[in-house]
Amino acid sequence: MKERLQELQTEALAKVEEASSLQELQDIRVAYLGKKGPITEVLRGMGKLSKEERPVIGDLANKVREAIATELDAKKANLEAVELEKKLEEEQIDVTLPGRPVQVGGPHLLTSIVEEIEDLFISMGFEVREGPEVETDYYNFEALNLPKGHPARDMQDSFYITEELLLRTHTSPVQARTMGEYKGSQPVKMICPGKVYRRDTDDATHSHQFTQVEGLYVDKDVRMSDLKGVLNRFAKQFFGEEREIRLRPSFFPFTEPSVEMDISCKVCHGKGCSVCKGTGWIEILGGGMVHPRVLEMAGYDPNVYSGFAFGMGPERIAMLKYGVDDIRHFYTNDVRFLKQYHKA
Numbered sequence: 518m519k520e521r522l523q524e525l526q527t528e529a530l531a532k533v534e535e536a537s538s539l540q541e542l543q544d545i546r547v548a549y550l551g552k553k554g555p556i557t558e559v560l561r562g563m564g565k566l567s568k569e570e571r572p573v574i575g576d577l578a579n580k581v582r583e584a585i586a587t588e589l590d591a592k593k594a595n596l597e598a599v600e601l602e603k604k605l606e607e608e609q610i611d612v613t614l615p616g617r618p619v620q621v622g623g624p625h626l627l628t629s630i631v632e633e634i635e636d637l638f639i640s641m642g643f644e645v646r647e648g649p650e651v652e653t654d655y656y657n658f659e660a661l662n663l664p665k666g667h668p669a670r671d672m673q674d675s676f677y678i679t680e681e682l683l684l685r686t687h688t689s690p691v692q693a694r695t696m697g698e699y700k701g702s703q704p705v706k707m708i709c710p711g712k713v714y715r716r717d718t719d720d721a722t723h724s725h726q727f728t729q730v731e732g733l734y735v736d737k738d739v740r741m742s743d744l745k746g747v748l749n750r751f752a753k754q755f756f757g758e759e760r761e762i763r764l765r766p767s768f769f770p771f772t773e774p775s776v777e778m779d780i781s782c783k784v785c786h787g788k789g790c791s792v793c794k795g796t797g798w799i800e801i802l803g804g805g806m807v808h809p810r811v812l813e814m815a816g817y818d819p820n821v822y823s824g825f826a827f828g829m830g831p832e833r834i835a836m837l838k839y840g841v842d843d844i845r846h847f848y849t850n851d852v853r854f855l856k857q858y859h860k861a
């Protein structure tokens with residue numbers, strides 16, 4: 518039995534020596550020291566030994582077991598160290614390499630323009646309100662003095678979803694809804710930015726979807742001079758303090774009287790040049806005094822309340838401010854165009 522144990526020790530240690538992976542070591546551990554291993558088997562057969570031999574063999578078996586276990590542990594530590602070394606070698610990071618530049622995005626030019634317009638009107642006490650892009654015929658047309666059959670409905674050729682639902686053609690329904698909510702109980706001072714839709718063929722100056730910012734101020738004693746003051750501040754702040762404004766008579770079904778506002782041409786300062794097509798002026802928006810019918814339909818007594826309204830297209834504002842020559846640049850998302858307007 519002594520020989521058998523010594524043989525097992527020699528055999529196991531040789532295998533440990535040869536092992537080249539942690540899995541192999543584990544297999545050797547199970548094979549020699551496990552419950553079903555040969556050493557356990559020797560110990561089980563000790564019953565057949567004499568009283569004198571038993572402690573000698575028991576002692577030897579424990580020593581063999583310990584020797585194998587010690588070698589297994591040492592080899593395991595050794596293999597783990599080698600493996601770690603290999604991993605560190607493979608995963609070496611060169612901290613001196615230059616970093617990869619991170620591509621930083623920025624707000625879209627239209628987003629910046631709309632936010633700039635919002636900030637300016639907020640500073641004059643206007644509230645920003647938004648509303649649905651799918652509108653009812655009532656809020657998009659009827660409530661704005663555009664009854665069924667009104668010729669101006671053709672001017673705003675629309676995307677109808679059903680007889681009564683359409684993609685809004687302007688953001689005015691947001692204002693009509695707000696007035697309808699208050700029903701004449703309080704003044705309204707708001708702007709509403711958002712997307713609008715018209716059945717236009719896309720070209721350099723038309724887009725079937727574009728952006729609008731409209732404003733509305735309804736209170737007692739609101740006058741055309743208030744509209745002129747607010748729009749003059751907007752024009753100067755947006756395009757430069759040296760720019761002049763002029764109002765020309767116009768027509769919109771929802772305002773009476775109606776006006777269009779021009780700003781003096783920045784190239785010729787009103788003298789006339791190719792930029793302003795010889796007129797000295799550039800049209801930027803429309804507005805007027807809210808039509809008494811519109812006030813009435815929303816529950817405001819036109820004998821007590823009056824109001825002004827205006828509307829502008831941020832694409833046009835951006836095109837004039839930055840010399841963009843094609844409205845489609847706002848929607849085709851060419852980063853070479855967009856990143857020219859990213860603020861540092």
Ligand code: 2U9
Nearest residue numbers: 689692693729771803804826827828829830
């Ligand atoms: C209510 C009452 C009146 C909004 C107005 C305009 C004049 C106007 C155009 C500018 C360029 C549309 O984007 S554009 O094509 N808009 O000229 N908009 S008055 O009038 C309102 C709105 C709401 C309740």
